[in-house]
Amino acid sequence: MKTKLTLDLEKTLYETCQETGSIAVEEVTMPDDHGIVDTLSYQRLPNGQDEWRCYELKVTKNDFHSNAKLSFIGNYNYFVLPLSLYQEIKAEIPAEIGVMSYQKYDKMQLEAATEPVLTPGYLTVEKKPRYQELQLDSGELMRNFLYSLAREVRKAKRVDTGISQYSTDRLFSELKKRHQHYDIYDPENNFYERFIKETQTNAVTALQEEVDALNLEVARLQHQLLEASHQ
CATH class of the missing domain: 1.20.5 (Single alpha-helices involved in coiled-coils or other helix-helix interfaces)
Incomplete structure (x- = not known):
C-alpha cells in the first residue's frame, strides 16, 4: 500500500511533468533485471530527439536505504523526496542523479492562489542530473512505456463506467x-x-x-x- 505522502508526491510529479510537455506514467516495469521505474516520462524535443526521465520516489530514510532496485535507466534520473528527507540524506545522493524536493502547500499559499490548485504541493529542483545514454534499447523502453499507459487507460475506463459493468x-x-x-x-x-x-x-x-x-x-x-x- 502506498502512503498518502507517496500518493501526494506522485500526483504533484505527474502534474509537473504535464506542465513541461512530457507524458508521464507510474510504475513502469522494465525487462530483465532493470526493475520498476516509479515514474517514467517521455518527451519529443524540438530537435527531433527523444528524452526519457526516470523518477524514484522516497518518503523515509529507511525507504531511501532499502534494497529495492533503483531503475535509473533514462537520459536524466531523479530522486523525488520530501524536503526534510533531502536535507538529511543529500550527502548520499550520487553526483549524476538529480533531486526534486516536495513541499506541501500551506493554508496561506492556498488562500493566495489566483488559479485552481491541482496538486497538494509543489516540487523544487534541488540538484540537476547529468545526462547519460539510455541503459535500455529505446524501442523496448517505448513498448514498456506504452503497456503501462494502456494499463492506466484501462483503470480510468473502469472508474468511468463505475458499477454499470457488473x-x-x-x-x-x-x-x-x-x-x-x-x-x-x-x-x-x-x-x-x-x-x-x-x-x-x-x-x-x-x-x-x-x-x-x-x-x-x-x-x-x-x-x-x-x-x-x-x-
Missing part, C-alpha cells in the same frame, strides 16, 4: 455482504437499509406519477364525453 447477480451479492454487517442499533446508517428505503420510495413515486397520469387522462375523456352530450 452483472445484477454480482451487485446483489455485494448487497448481501453489506447486510451481514447490519447494525440493529443504528439502522439509518446501514447501506442496505438506505438502499431498500430509497428503492421503495422510488417505486412509490413512479406508481404515483402513473396514477396521476391516468387520472388526468380519465378527466380529459370525461370532459370530451360531456361536451359531446351537449351537442
Whole structure:
C-alpha cells in the first residue's frame, strides 16, 4: 500500500511533468533485471530527439536505504523526496542523479492562489542530473512505456463506467455482504437499509406519477364525453 505522502508526491510529479510537455506514467516495469521505474516520462524535443526521465520516489530514510532496485535507466534520473528527507540524506545522493524536493502547500499559499490548485504541493529542483545514454534499447523502453499507459487507460475506463459493468447477480451479492454487517442499533446508517428505503420510495413515486397520469387522462375523456352530450 502506498502512503498518502507517496500518493501526494506522485500526483504533484505527474502534474509537473504535464506542465513541461512530457507524458508521464507510474510504475513502469522494465525487462530483465532493470526493475520498476516509479515514474517514467517521455518527451519529443524540438530537435527531433527523444528524452526519457526516470523518477524514484522516497518518503523515509529507511525507504531511501532499502534494497529495492533503483531503475535509473533514462537520459536524466531523479530522486523525488520530501524536503526534510533531502536535507538529511543529500550527502548520499550520487553526483549524476538529480533531486526534486516536495513541499506541501500551506493554508496561506492556498488562500493566495489566483488559479485552481491541482496538486497538494509543489516540487523544487534541488540538484540537476547529468545526462547519460539510455541503459535500455529505446524501442523496448517505448513498448514498456506504452503497456503501462494502456494499463492506466484501462483503470480510468473502469472508474468511468463505475458499477454499470457488473452483472445484477454480482451487485446483489455485494448487497448481501453489506447486510451481514447490519447494525440493529443504528439502522439509518446501514447501506442496505438506505438502499431498500430509497428503492421503495422510488417505486412509490413512479406508481404515483402513473396514477396521476391516468387520472388526468380519465378527466380529459370525461370532459370530451360531456361536451359531446351537449351537442
